[in-house]
Amino acid sequence: MTKLLLLGPAREAAGVSHDVVDGNTVGVVLEGAVKRYGTDFERILAVSQIWLNGNAADPLDQVGPDDEVAVLPPISGG
Amino acid sequence: MTKLLLLGPAREAAGVSHDVVDGNTVGVVLEGAVKRYGTDFERILAVSQIWLNGNAADPLDQVGPDDEVAVLPPISGG
Amino acid sequence: MVGSVNLASNLDWVYVSASPLSSDELTKWATRPNCGAVVTFCGTVRNSSTTGHEITSLEYETSTELAEGRLLEVVGEARSRWPELGAIAVHHRVGSVELGDTTVVVAVSSAHRLEAFEAAKYLIDTVKISVPMWKREVWEGGSAWSEETHSIVSVQQQ
């Protein structure tokens, strides 16, 4: 169980900004997210950065219930 | 007769900011100013720029009663 | 005073806000007795679109926590590049912003002006590419994400 934060187009494709997903690594959490939100989300995830607690994450990083995995699609500047 | 404008240290050395001096060229007007204000003024004049009606002047430029000769010592920035 | 302030020094102030930004407030805050120069940058919404519509406003979306964290990283990188800087403030608007309104303000003070200019330019250039911030263009009857996009880059890359 890990917190998931979905931003911009990822939030729009998922239909939610915050969620909780099963999994003990970043990669497993994101697989669960794709299963839950479908192919629009999967397409955006493919070009997104993944942060864990505010820093760039690796799919193999371990996660627990207090961690937050964030999906950050390409940005459009200020 | 030409208007004379004295600025910063030139104004201080002359004791006046505005004056009227005889002469039909910039050079003659400035000679008259040196005679009137003395050596402190002369020393500052030697390192000053001279403008005639807002533009850089030559000692030989002709002047009349509506013209203004300005003495601009080195500046100290903003 | 709200936003993430480095309270130890009172020299860094970053803020992501849904309320109008005041460049005057940032300029005054950044002005310090030992600093002869303050450079302020304001980015405003202009009538130019990536989607071809007559836009009436922009809608900015982010995570305040992630965005303020990244803004503090950008400020920290500026300090390491220009150690002589005085105060640094960076505020970014979120939510709906009308045409002509300010979306981002940077204010930097320094004893001398060269570093203040260089640091202000680095700060806004880096904020634009390093801080998570998504922009929707809004027009009469519709809206869409801005079509000029790029991956978020680290604060060292600029």
Add this chain to the structure above:
Amino acid sequence: MVGSVNLASNLDWVYVSASPLSSDELTKWATRPNCGAVVTFCGTVRNSSTTGHEITSLEYETSTELAEGRLLEVVGEARSRWPELGAIAVHHRVGSVELGDTTVVVAVSSAHRLEAFEAAKYLIDTVKISVPMWKREVWEGGSAWSEETHSIVSVQQQ
């Protein structure tokens, strides 16, 4: 609104003033619908002296007419170097200016930020060396002309 304004365009505003300057007024004035960037520079009196005294204020002296004329020349040169600029304002204080108070403000707007930064830096650099302006340092019990001086240079030389 006072000072020498290019009324034909309402894009250029120079002013030599004995009253306090407002960087906020210049920033707001320079903000235009087609300009996404505004860069503002404020120069303030700091506690640093060329004469070795504990200065309490500065005293600026000029001819308003000559100074405003030269400021318009500086603005004109900036326009010829960066034709895409929006509005340009340069205000300079004269008379007595206290520590911490603003002596000069430059505000420049542009569609994109690079030109606004470059032009603002050119403008203040050139104002400092091209505009007739004499500075006295004032301390408890005395005053003297600033000892850092240089000849006035043309607006093209920067």
